[in-house]
Amino acid sequence: MLNRKIWQFITIGTVTLIATASSLSLTGFLQKDYLNNPLNFSQLLGNKSPDSLNGSTSVTAQNIALNTSKEAIPREFQGKTIYEAKLPITDKVIALTFDDGPGPKNTTQVLDILKQNHIKATFFLVGQMVSFHPQIVKQIADEGHVLGNHTWHHWYRRMDVATAASEINRTADIIYKLTGVKTTLFRPPGGFLHNGLVDYAKSQKYAIMMWSDESGDSQSRGQAATLIKNVEKSVKPGGIVLMHDGGGNRSRTVKALPQIIADLKAQGYKFVTIPELLEMQTQAKDVVTAESSIVTKDEHPNHQLHHQ
């Protein structure tokens, strides 16, 4: 009788142990998968190369049913214009964003700095530059950063719907073909909201990502110290920092970046991608009923600051 009870005890204990271990490893897998290892679309599609998909269908943010990647954003932000995330003042997180790349030299330098600091950022890519430097784009994606759409030509001028569609869809397509990533974020060149691009991007459910913190690295004046001062002047929880890794010589950005990161870390800030930032706002709103999180005004002081 005693032996039987001991045996039962051992059996139940073993089963519990196995169940707990499985559950923990599953949780670990899911978390890791969500944060670091997005599902690759070629895997989802049975290792079918994206090139072999129907080429007549553009890859846009519209069909996000399968987009379980780190690019996925909460539905409430689709088709909206966002300058920052509204977070409690105690949530000291910000998102670093880099525009106009990939550049032949500065992008990999930026990637090295981010890697040394274990930071994931968001890169708004220019399609034409992607076609020139495909390996760098693969590196950005492989290293866990988020890819956003910054049009094919980086034009500021007014354009008709067909041109706007081409600017955005060509860029989305080349990013997808190279990396399997479906972009959900759009940043209008120069911050222009009324030249036709944003209207089209909204119709495709992209989140229009502006910024709240301007480094000024696309301006001709100012040394690295000025960039550092600019970023730190406007930093706040939920902020989005605008920097550039392409569109010209960005050695000042490369020089300023390690100091910016060190200073903000010293202030207690953590660095997240834009989708992570938006997700945090959604989570925070469940806890605190905050004022409207989305800035819907059409104009913003930043819109006159042009990128180079």
Ligand SMILES: [Zn+2]
């Ligand atoms: Zn730009």
